[in-house]
Amino acid sequence: MSSDLLDDAARLRRALPDDVGDRVVESLYTDAARLASTSVDRDDARARLTLDRALDRILTHRVWGFVAMGVLFFGVFWFTIAGAAVPSDLLYVLLVENGHAWLRDVFVAAGAPSFVTGLLVDGVYLATAWVVAVMLPPMAIFFPLFTLLEDFGYLPRVAFNLDRLFARSGAHGKQALTMMMGYGCNAAGVTATRIIDSRRERLIAIITNNFSICNGRWPTLILMGTIFVGAVVPPGLAGVVAAGSVVAVVILGIGVTLAVSWTLSRTVLRGESSVYSLELPPYRPPQLWRTLWTSIVDRTLKVLKRALMMAAPAGAVIWLIGNVHLGDASLAAHLVNALEPLGWVLGLNGVILLAYLVAVPANEIIIPTIIMLTLTLGANTVGAAPGVMLELGDDAAVGSVLVTAGGWTLLTAVNLMLFTLLHNPCSTTVLTIWKETRSARWTAVATLLPIALGFLVCASVAGVVRAFG
Amino acid sequence: MTLDEMPRDRRGVVTALDTRGAERRRLMDLGLLPGVSISAELRSPLGDPTAYEVRGTLVVLRGHQARTVHVELEDR
C-alpha cells in the first residue's frame, strides 16, 4: 500500500533526467549565496586574520608542523607528570598511609571482627584510596590541558597534518579526530566515530580506537615511566625521559592504529572510501577559567567516580583472594602461580596478569591492584605485614616494593607499558562498541584483536631481550 | 585548469564542479559554488591534502577532490 507511493516516485523519477537531484541542490545553494550576498557587508581584506594565518603557517609547516605537534603533546604529558608528582605523594600520605592506619585503628577500637576490618579497610578502602592518589592529580591536569588545545582549535590541524597517513592506510580523514577523542575515554572515542560516513571506515575507527591511551591507562604509563624508565638516567633528566617514554607509547599507538587500519581496509573491510571533508576552524582563545572549572567538575570527578565504583568491589575481591586459603596458600597465590608461566613468556608476571583479570571492568584499577597483590603476596615471602610496606610513601618506594617483593625488572615495566597500550578495551567501551555496531562479531574483533596483538608484541620483546640481554 | 594545479600565490574563481551526487553536495556544503573566489592556503606537511581559503574560511580537500574543481585564475 505505502509502497504504491514509492512505486509512483520511482516511475516519475525514471521520466526525469538523472542529475535532477544535483540541480535542485545547486539551485538551493545559489539561492542561499544570493541571499547571503545581499545581507552581508564584507570587508574582504580582513577576512582571515593575519594572526590565524601566521599560526597556521607554523602549525602545518613541513618541518615545524611536526615539531610543534611533538612539543605540544610532549608538553602536555610532561606537565601532567611533573605537576602530578607532588599532589599524588600528598594524597598517598594522607589517604593511603595515614587514612588507612587511622581507619584500621577505628575499626579495631570498635571491636570489629578481623575479617570485617580486613575486607572493608584493607580491601575496599585501600583500593579506593589508591585509585584516588594515583588518578586524581594526573586527570585534574591532563583534562584541562587537552581541553584547552581542543577549544583553541588545534585538533583539526593535527588531522590535517596526519591525513595522508590515514588516507594511505585506508582510514577516513576524521579518524584522526576520533583517535584524539579516545585519549580522554575510548567509549567517548567510539561514539565520536558517528562523524564518519561509511560503515566500513567507521568500523575501522571503532576497532582501532582502543590504541588511543585512555584516562584509565595514563596513570599506569606515567607511573611505570617515572619509576623505572626515568630511573635509569640521571635525576635531572628523569622527568623529561619519563615523559618521553609515555609519548613514545602514544606514538607507537598511532603506528599500531595505522597498521591495523591498513590491514583491515585491505582484507575484511575493503571498499569505497566515503566523501572526505574537513574544516579548519578559526583559532579561538579558550575560556581559561570555564575550561578549568568544567574539566575538573565534569570530566575529572566523573571519571574518578567511575573509578571508585570499580575500585571498591575490586578491593574486596583482592582482599578475599589474598586471605582465603586453599590448602597451604591463598587463592591469589594459586592463581598467580597458575598465571606465572604465561606471564614469564610475556615478560610480565603472574601478578600483573591476575590484576588484569580483576580489573576487566575498568583499567583505572590496574596499578592499585598490582601493588596490593604484590604486597599481599610479597608479605608471605618477605615476611612482613602489608601495613609495614605501606609506610614507604612515594614513587620510589612503590618502585622498591615492586622490585624487592615483586621481582620486577626494567623489562617488566616496559612490557607493562606495552601491554597497557595493547589489551582488551574496558567493559564500558566494549558495551559502547556493541551499541554502536550492533554486531557481536565486530564487538568480538574489537575486543580480542588488541589483546592478541599485546601477547604477540610482549612475547616478542621478552624473547628478544632475553636472547640478547 | 583544476584546483590542484592552481599556483599557491594566485587566486582563482570556481567555474565548474566535475563530480556528482554526495561528493558534489559536500563540496557545495563547504562553499565551493561556481563563481566563488578561492586560493590554496596551506599544504599538509605530507603533501596532501591542501587547505583552501573560500570566503574567509579554510576548507580541506584531498588531491582527488581538488581535481574535480575547475577554476580560472583571477587577474593579479
Place this chain on the structure above:
Amino acid sequence: MRGPGGGTEDLPTPRPGPSQDTHDSHDAAPGCASCALSTGGARLARLGLAPGRHDHVVALAGNPNTGKSTVFNALTGLRQHVGNWSGKTVARAEGGFTYGGARYRLVDLPGTYSLLSTSADEDVARDALLFGQPDVVVVVVDATRLERNLPLVLQIRQITGRVVVALNLVDEARRHGLTVDARHLTRELGVPVVPMAARRNEGIPDLLAAIAQVAGTEDAPAPLRLVHKDPALEEAVTELAGRVAGRFPGVPNARWVALRLLEGDPGIEAAVRDGTLGELATPATPVERAG
C-alpha cells in the same frame, strides 16, 4: 528570492502537541501566548536536566561548530561539551528552562550541513527535525560564514515556519570586518533573526523572546514553497505531492517529501515504508490558520 510564504502553501502548520494539555500554564498572558513578550517581566530560569512536564519542545539545529551547544548551555545551565571543531556533538542532548511562565524542553543536536544527510550524526539531527516535531526550531548560524549556513536554513524553512534564526558569533564577525543585516534576513526568511554571541551571553534575552513568540503563536509562517525551474520536475513534484498528501493527510510539507522521494532519499523512503511519515500527521487536529 522566493518570499516567505510567498506561494502560500495550503497545508496547515501542525499544532504543537504537548502545549494543548497545558494551556493554563500561560498564566503570564492568559488566552494570548504571544503577549507574554510584552509583559516585560519574562525571566529565564535554567532548569538543567528537567525531566517531566513541558509546554514546548525547542530543537537546536545548525551547521557544525556554530555554537549550538554553547547556546544550549546558556539556556539550560547544563555543561554539554563544546569544542572548536566540527563534529563535537554526535548525539542529541536534552535540557530545560522556563521563560515567561512556560516550561521549555531544549534539544541539542549534532551539526549538519544539510537535511540530505550522509552520516550517523547527521541522521540524528535530521530525524529529530523531521519526526521529532519540535514547536520551535532554532537554527544557529555562523555570522562569519553565512552563505555556508543559509542552505540549511532554507531547507528547514521548506519543512516548517516555526523557525528562529540565531545569528551567532557576531563578535567574530565584527573582528573580521563583517556586518550582517539581520533585518533584511528577517524579511527574506519570514522568521525572526536574532544577532548574538552565545559565548558572551550576548543576545540571549532577544533569542528567548523570539522563541517564546514562535512557540506561542497559532499562525507561524507557512513553509517556503519551492517552485522548480525545470517544468518536468515541477510537474512530477506536484503530482507526487498530491499522492503524498492523499496517503498521509496533514503531513506538513508534502512537496518537500515528494521532492525527497523523487531523489530517492533512503531515509524518507524508509519513513514512508514503516509509516513514520504518517506520525508526522497524527497530532493534526487541523488548526485553521487565521488569514
